[in-house]
Amino acid sequence: MVRLGRRASRDEGSTLPLIAGFTAVALALILTVAAAGSLYLDRKRALTVADGAALAASESFELGEMRLDAHGVAPHLDRAAARAAAEDFLARDPDPRTARLRLVDVSIGDGRSATVTLETVWHPPMLTAFLPEGVTIDVTSTARSVFR
Numbered sequence: 001m002v003r004l005g006r007r008a009s010r011d012e013g014s015t016l017p018l019i020a021g022f023t024a025v026a027l028a029l030i031l032t033v034a035a036a037g038s039l040y041l042d043r044k045r046a047l048t049v050a051d052g053a054a055l056a057a058s059e060s061f062e063l064g065e066m067r068l069d070a071h072g073v074a075p076h077l078d079r080a081a082a083r084a085a086a087e088d089f090l091a092r093d094p095d096p097r098t099a100r101l102r103l104v105d106v107s108i109g110d111g112r113s114a115t116v117t118l119e120t121v122w123h124p125p126m127l128t129a130f131l132p133e134g135v136t137i138d139v140t141s142t143a144r145s146v147f148r
Contacts, residue, residue: 028130035124035131042122043137049098050118050141053086057106057114058143060085075145077108086116104138113144 060082061075068074083106090098104117117140124131 028128031126031128032131034126035128038125039122039135039137042120043139045097046101046118046120046137047139047141049090049093049101050116050139051143052093053089053103053118054114054116054141054143056089057082057086057116058112058145060114061145073147074112075147076111077114077145079106079108082106082108082114086114109142112146113142115140115142 058077061077062081065076065078066073067076083103086103086106090101090103100120102119104119105115106117107115109115117138119136119138121134122137123134127133
C-alpha cells in the first residue's frame, strides 16, 4: 500500500506540450486582436472619407439654382453634379489607400441631402488560417446643405 502512494505522488511527464499549446493559443489571440483592430481602423477611415465625399456632394449646387420654399432659401442638388463632386473629392485625396475605395452610389434624397456609399475590401495584416482573406466593408454617409 505504501508503494501505491509513492507512485501516485511522482510527477512524470513534461510541461513542454502545455507550454506549446498555451503559446499557440496566445499567438492566435494576438493575431486575431490585431486583425480586429485593423478592420476597425479601416472601417473608420472609409467612413471618414465617405463623410468628406458626402459633404462635397451636398455642396455641389449652383447659386443660380437656389429656390425659395416654406422654410426659406434652399439649394437644389443635381444627382450628376453630386456624383461628380464626390468622384472629384476621392480623386484629390492624397492618401494612396483612398484608391482602394469604390464609389458605389450617390443619391439625392430631398434635394438638399446627398448620401454617398463607398465600398472597400479589408485584408488582414497577417495571413492566418482562421481569419478570412478579405472582408467587404460598405460605408454610407449623408450630408445636408442648410441656409439660415
